[in-house]
Amino acid sequence: MEITRGSRMLLTKVAKDIKSPVLDYGSKNGEIAVQMDCFFADHNIANKTDIDPVKCFYVSEINEVTTSFNTAIFTAQYSLEFNNMLIEEIMEVLPLKGELLIIISKNYTLNSIEILPWKWKVVAEDNDFTIISIVKSKHFTVNRDKYLEDFTVKTNNIPVDLITDPSIFSNRELDRGTKALLEKVELKEGPLLDIGCGSGVIGIVASKLIKGKITMLDVNLRALKWAEHNAQKNNTSDYETIPNQGFKELGRKNFYQTILSNPPYHSDYSVAKEFIEEGYKMLKMGGTMWFVVKKPNWYLKKFASVFGGVKLIEHDGYSIVYGEKRPIVKKEKEKKTTKKHQKRMESTKKRRI
Numbered sequence: 001m002e003i004t005r006g007s008r009m010l011l012t013k014v015a016k017d018i019k020s021p022v023l024d025y026g027s028k029n030g031e032i033a034v035q036m037d038c039f040f041a042d043h044n045i046a047n048k049t050d051i052d053p054v055k056c057f058y059v060s061e062i063n064e065v066t067t068s069f070n071t072a073i074f075t076a077q078y079s080l081e082f083n084n085m086l087i088e089e090i091m092e093v094l095p096l097k098g099e100l101l102i103i104i105s106k107n108y109t110l111n112s113i114e115i116l117p118w119k120w121k122v123v124a125e126d127n128d129f130t131i132i133s134i135v136k137s138k139h140f141t142v143n144r145d146k147y148l149e150d151f152t153v154k155t156n157n158i159p160v161d162l163i164t165d166p167s168i169f170s171n172r173e174l175d176r177g178t179k180a181l182l183e184k185v186e187l188k189e190g191p192l193l194d195i196g197c198g199s200g201v202i203g204i205v206a207s208k209l210i211k212g213k214i215t216m217l218d219v220n221l222r223a224l225k226w227a228e229h230n231a232q233k234n235n236t237s238d239y240e241t242i243p244n245q246g247f248k249e250l251g252r253k254n255f256y257q258t259i260l261s262n263p264p265y266h267s268d269y270s271v272a273k274e275f276i277e278e279g280y281k282m283l284k285m286g287g288t289m290w291f292v293v294k295k296p297n298w299y300l301k302k303f304a305s306v307f308g309g310v311k312l313i314e315h316d317g318y319s320i321v322y323g324e325k326r327p328i329v330k331k332e333k334e335k336k337t338t339k340k341h342q343k344r345m346e347s348t349k350k351r352r353i
């Protein structure tokens, strides 16, 4: 396994001095947990590791981890707010004198440490990475509520109350692409899947517009926690939330009338490809799949090849690409006959007459 440089620095320069038990919170593919043979936790179920499943916790928050540890290791993410929220959550569950080690990429996340409210010290450093340590003292306090956003959005004349945190896509307002999709989609009664549901806004609005079970699915357990909370807050009745990576073992062939998505962007389109190919199988005959995207070219080609046709609506700077599952009409193959074969057929016909 190739190890990212920040993790390697921790393993070579810091690991020998740390106090077990240790929990690695979300290193890439659990690479630190694999090398140290320690506990691993993450809220993204796509971040799979090769370590003993007994030592792995996929949780929406670290306080759901059912083992205690003296040291936690955290690789800082891109968003400052998101980092600080996760750091507070980790500090809260550490025992007194427990240590949090944070791996920070200087080009990516350095600012995070400049506003940390606790005493910290650098334990290792090179040109690209800094590893800092925070030890939990008895003066430690947290205020996790300050990260929560509580707001109301209005689309299709439907007000929706949402609570989110910085780990959620568009956590302060309704994304304009999502709004464009909701304004243009033509919904029919029947089961609907909101794939990559985030805060749950698409599924919640859809549930006010049509009858039928609403499935909200996401790979991020924090997103699902908020989708569940928001669905209840908005009195959504017939819904379910499913943690899943794409359509892995969903097993609902020919089930959904509608699939909607504001898909995550990945430059290789790997996730979108799975959503479209596997989603097609989950649609009923006559069912439709609607995606909202910024750049439609790849999606238009993909929908056309999977659905045998594609439509496009441009709205408010976004592209809504959609397709309908229709019966495949097989063209009758013309039977090829050689001249010799034709002559033989004709003479047999004559003989019969």
Ligand SMILES: C[S@@+](CC[C@H](N)C(=O)[O-])C[C@H]1O[C@@H](n2cnc3c(N)ncnc32)[C@H](O)[C@@H]1O
Pocket: 046, 169, 170, 175, 178, 195, 196, 197, 198, 199, 200, 201, 202, 217, 218, 219, 220, 223, 244, 245, 246, 247, 261, 262, 263, 264, 265, 271
């Ligand atoms: C652009 S956000 C859209 C969120 C929400 N639907 C909205 O419109 O506000 C994409 C969502 O897809 C989720 N996601 C990314 N990869 C996924 C995968 N492989 N399977 C399921 N969900 C995924 C992300 O966690 C994120 O919540």
